[in-house]
Amino acid sequence: MAGIDVRSIRLNETIEALSKPVPSVGDYDEDAIPDLMVKFSRDEVKVLLPSPGTYTVEIIGTVNGVQFKGYDTVKVK
Secondary structure (H helix, E strand, O other), X not given: OOXXXXXXXXXXXXXXXXXXXXXXXXXXXXXXXXXXXXXXXXXXXXXXXXXXXXXXXXXXXXXXXXXXXXXXXXXXX
């Protein structure tokens, strides 16, 4: 976790992860593997995901100088 550059994390390549509250490490999905929780501006996410539906989102960033990318599906009600 220490190698993740939180300032590099973006949602759909445009929305930066917030620096406050401070991103925190925990086991948020209870699988015994540490997770890094970051948050994004609610107002910016509402523009990106404007109406109810299912969306695929992408997270990018760098860890130890190497870019990572991940995808997930979210449901907006």
